[in-house]
Amino acid sequence: MKEKEKLKILTDLIKIHSVNGNEFEVAKYIAALFQKKNISVRIDRFDSNRANLIAEIGEKRDKGVLCFTGHQDTVAVGQKDGWNYEPFSGKVVAGKIYGRGAADMKSGLAAQIITLLELVEEQHIPAGMVRFVATAGEEYGAQGAYRLNDQGMMNDVAALVVGEPTSGQVIYAHSGSLNYQIKSYGKAVHSSRPGQGVNAISGLMQYINAEQTLFDDVPLDPLLGNVQHSITVIKGGQQVNSIPSYAEIYGNIRPTKKFNNNQVIERIQKKIKEINRKSSFKLVFSIVHNFYPVGTLPQNWFVQLVQKITDDEYPDREINLRTINGATDASVFIQSKPEIPVVILGADAWKEAHQLNEYTTVTSYLTTIQIYKKIALNFFKQGRPVSVV
Numbered sequence: 293m294k295e296k297e298k299l300k301i302l303t304d305l306i307k308i309h310s311v312n313g314n315e316f317e318v319a320k321y322i323a324a325l326f327q328k329k330n331i332s333v334r335i336d337r338f339d340s341n342r343a344n345l346i347a348e349i350g351e352k353r354d355k356g357v358l359c360f361t362g363h364q365d366t367v368a369v370g371q372k373d374g375w376n377y378e379p380f381s382g383k384v385v386a387g388k389i390y391g392r393g394a395a396d397m398k399s400g401l402a403a404q405i406i407t408l409l410e411l412v413e414e415q416h417i418p419a420g421m422v423r424f425v426a427t428a429g430e431e432y433g434a435q436g437a438y439r440l441n442d443q444g445m446m447n448d449v450a451a452l453v454v455g456e457p458t459s460g461q462v463i464y465a466h467s468g469s470l471n472y473q474i475k476s477y478g479k480a481v482h483s484s485r486p487g488q489g490v491n492a493i494s495g496l497m498q499y500i501n502a503e504q505t506l507f508d509d510v511p512l513d514p515l516l517g518n519v520q521h522s523i524t525v526i527k528g529g530q531q532v533n534s535i536p537s538y539a540e541i542y543g544n545i546r547p548t549k550k551f552n553n554n555q556v557i558e559r560i561q562k563k564i565k566e567i568n569r570k571s572s573f574k575l576v577f578s579i580v581h582n583f584y585p586v587g588t589l590p591q592n593w594f595v596q597l598v599q600k601i602t603d604d605e606y607p608d609r610e611i612n613l614r615t616i617n618g619a620t621d622a623s624v625f626i627q628s629k630p631e632i633p634v635v636i637l638g639a640d641a642w643k644e645a646h647q648l649n650e651y652t653t654v655t656s657y658l659t660t661i662q663i664y665k666k667i668a669l670n671f672f673k674q675g676r677p678v679s680v681v
Contacts, residue, residue: 293410295658299389301325302402302657303382306391310365315428315436316343318364322405322426323347329412336439338428344436345426346445349408354420354672356450360664361621362401363430366393367646374648388651396645399652400455400638400660401426407664416665420672423449430621433581437624446629451594453667454620454636457645460606460656461614463636464595465515465587467546468553469619471580472560474499476528476573480537489535493528495573496539500526502563503543507556513548515587515615519556520546542580546617549585583623586634587615594633594671601666602637605659637663 308317319335326333326347336344345364369379369392377383379392389399404424411417425445428436446452456463476496481489500523507519521543528539547553557579564577588595590613603611622634640656 293406293413298402298406298658298661299384299654301406302389302394302399302652303384303391305398305402306382306389306393307380309380311368311392312365312429312432314341315364315426316341319343319345319426325405325409329409331408331412336443338439339435342428342435344428344440345424346440347408347424348421349412350418350421352421357421357423357448358418358451358453358668358671359423359425359446359449360404360407360453360455361425361427361625362397362404362455363427363436363621364401365429365431366396366398367431370648376649384654387654389654389657390649390651392650394644394650394652395457395639395641396650397456397638399640399657400457403639403657403660403664404455406661407668410661411665411668416669418668418672421448422668427621434583434621434624437621441624441628444628446625446632449625449629449632451671452622452625452632452634453598453664454622454634455638455660456618456620456636457638457640457642457652458614458636459640459642460602460609460637460659461612461642462595462599462602463614463616464590464592464634465615466585466619466622466636467516467520467548467617468585468623469581469583470545470547470553470556472543472545473578473580474541474543474564475576475578476539477576478535478537478539478573481535483533483535486535490537490572492536492539492573495567495571495575496526496528496541498567498571498573499563499575500541502567506559506563507545507551510551510555513550516548516550516585516617517615519548519551520617546619547585549587553582553584583619584627586620586622586626588633588635592633595635597670598635598637598663598667601670602663605663605666608655
């Protein structure tokens with residue numbers, strides 16, 4: 293496939309508006325590419341305009357499946373006035389491809405698509421099964437990943453590559469991400485008589501103050517470090533001279549394998565019960581999203597294979613094994629099969645994800661395609677010394 297064709301696939305994907313939805317249009321575009329090459333493909337449509345997509349190639353002579361996965365949705369654009377180029381233009385300027393999703397993560401998605409297309413074109417069919425999974429809703433709730441996980445999509449997977457933007461760095465572990473809400477119910481009265489009411493905001497303040505030190509004593513995770521936690525949204529009150537009867541907050545926590553999601557939830561619930569028991573406040577806790585931490589040991593053979601291939605393909609930068617505090621669809625997929633080795637590896641520029649003037653670079657995008665192809669071809673040599681082709 294010529295470079296111009298590869299760039300067109302990425303820019304076409306960027307031009308499809310898939311902000312927190314509309315993945316069905318993306319899936320239809322991808323499916324058409326695979327169908328032209330007679331590659332087995334299936335669209336898993338749900339909720340009107342939402343869809344996952346699954347494609348497979350391989351001779352199936354070796355057991356186990358190597359899975360490449362990426363998400364089709366993007367975050368919102370934000371202030372359009374701050375963009376140098378139209379956010380859905382896929383504009384290519386001075387070696388950079390601009391647009392919402394250019395980094396996170398339509399560059400990784402396009403690179404995975406092209407990996408399958410080129411392996412078939414070049415008749416380099418892997419000995420085992422290579423599966424490509426494009427998900428819906430990763431940026432908000434991971435609805436697609438949960439749906440596929442319930443279908444048993446990971447049951448036969450032996451290793452997983454997530455194409456999030458990493459600027460070529462090999463990520464072997466990441467924290468979970470737990471979003472939660474706390475509602476506070478009080479009693480409204482006129483502000484001239486505050487003692488006769490129950491201020492719902494004051495109830496939340498009890499928790500907010502406690503939250504600052506709530507996880508101070510949790511053990512340090514050897515891969516992921518401390519549990520990170522923040523209160524990120526607060527809403528309450530409608531009128532300045534009324535005691536509010538309702539208020540709410542949202543918080544985000546990054547669990548680790550050493551102090552996991554269930555332990556985090558248990559600790560929050562315990563604190564809520566304590567506040568309710570000792571006061572007139574009524575706080576109600578609920579979970580919004582619950583992504584689990586992912587961790588594969590850096591000495592794992594698959595991590596080492598990916599690092600060797602990536603290091604060989606990037607002469608312009610040092611390639612390191614790293615961990616991050618972000619979360620990916622792997623957080624969902626490992627729930628059904630925790631032993632799957634996982635790496636997160638994608639193109640430039642990971643610091644530009646979700647930002648104004650988001651971009652990827654042409655060189656890293658093309659390099660990522662080559663890396664994915666080599667991973668696919670070498671994966672089924674596990675158990676023997678790897679000679680990278």
